[in-house]
Amino acid sequence: MTGVSKDGENAIIIVYVLTTVATICAAMRFKIRWHGQLGADDYLLAFSLVLIWLQAVGNTLLAVKGGMGRPMATLSEGEIEWLFKMFYAPEIGYTLLTGVLKLSILLSYKRIFGHMRKILVYIHVLMGLAAGWLVSCLFVIIFQCWPIHKVWKPLTPGGCIDLLAFLWATSVSNFIIDWLILSVPLIPIWKLQMTPIKKVFVAGSFALGSIACITSTVRAAVTGTIDVTDMSKSVFMASIWTYIEPTVAIVSACLPFFSKFFTEKVRNIGTKGRSMGNKYSKNGSDFEKGEGHITKKTTTTVSGESRGVRNQHELVNYSVRVGATPDGHLRLHSDSSTSLV
Missing domain, CATH: 1.20.1070 (Rhopdopsin 7-helix transmembrane proteins)
Known part of the structure; x- marks a missing residue:
């Protein structure tokens, strides 16, 4: 300067x-x-x-x-x-x-x-x-x-x-x-x-x-x-x-x-970490936490081989959802489906 x-x-x-x-x-x-x-x-x-x-x-x-x-x-x-x-x-x-x-x-x-x-x-x-x-x-x-x-x-x-x-x-x-x-x-x-x-x-x-x-x-x-x-x-x-x-x-x-x-x-940061961990898998089951409910989905797959041909069958998927009614009580919802892979 x-x-x-x-x-x-x-x-x-x-x-x-x-x-x-x-x-x-x-x-x-x-x-x-x-x-x-x-x-x-x-x-x-x-x-x-x-x-x-x-x-x-x-x-x-x-x-x-x-x-x-x-x-x-x-x-x-x-x-x-x-x-x-x-x-x-x-x-x-x-x-x-x-x-x-x-x-x-x-x-x-x-x-x-x-x-x-x-x-x-x-x-x-x-x-x-x-x-x-x-x-x-x-x-x-x-x-x-x-x-x-x-x-x-x-x-x-x-x-x-x-x-x-x-x-x-x-x-x-x-x-x-x-x-x-x-x-x-x-x-x-x-x-x-x-x-x-x-x-x-x-x-x-x-x-x-x-x-x-x-x-x-x-x-x-x-x-x-x-x-x-x-x-x-x-x-x-x-x-x-x-x-x-x-x-x-x-x-x-x-x-x-x-x-x-x-x-x-x-x-x-802690809340974000817990949110990212809200979906995880254990022993073939998926757990998901959502707004007001928890969903558990279980899948069982049976594999077999006959005459050199390998087959896989996915058995019944059983889903249970736990939610809340407007009056504050818990409500269970279930559904199932069968698929062939």
Whole structure:
């Protein structure tokens, strides 16, 4: 890509791959829950998909027009302005995105575990924390400078907060809430009676949930690596982890619903196998299972040889069919025929 640094190219590839994977997972979840089962958590997840694609566009602009990966001293005035704009807009998008995802996951937990009173109270507390975190962080980010346009025009008279300290505090509080949300299903999951295949997918979903929490922890750590004197050069790692965290969270929010999809597939395969095995032969008898009846046909063949001529006679074929009458009683049907081969 002309004018794009190696860090910029890598960022674009990573972000779009992760965004595509998250979108596919969300689409599969919507397909599973489409028939009258969509709830508020699904609508919030759909909204998060819109935000995550806007984030991907913002990342592209940061790499193409904002000079990501290039020394700040080499950037033009226009590129520096785009650099700060693409810090500002994705900060708002990231905060809104992670807050919406937290609420979506908690609403899913509420539907699944809401019948347990103590768990329901815990979920409501976490929803309050997540909503409070979202509103407060969003307000501070939007009004981090006065006037607002000083964010991307640093020479404008006015003032700004210590952005790096704020981002650090936001990241730390974010991953603490993430770990608290991850702890919600731990107690209820031990009490559930599930088939082994469901346990595998549930275990996988929680494992990936922990990965989402780990990414938020890593993001909190790499935030401190940003060099405020050379932001375009040092922003790559913090920017990438800012995009990795919500995409992994979306996949984590979708995975528990896949157990239903795969168990139905396994059940269908088993049903097909039984259907193919509905006709079989044993000791010269054919058994056929049909809609509402079972038929047994028995054939006896007598072979003989007289004056060098071999004869085969098929004796009476006796067929018994077992069916059901409209009033629910069983009825036997029999018939016979004779053939000569």
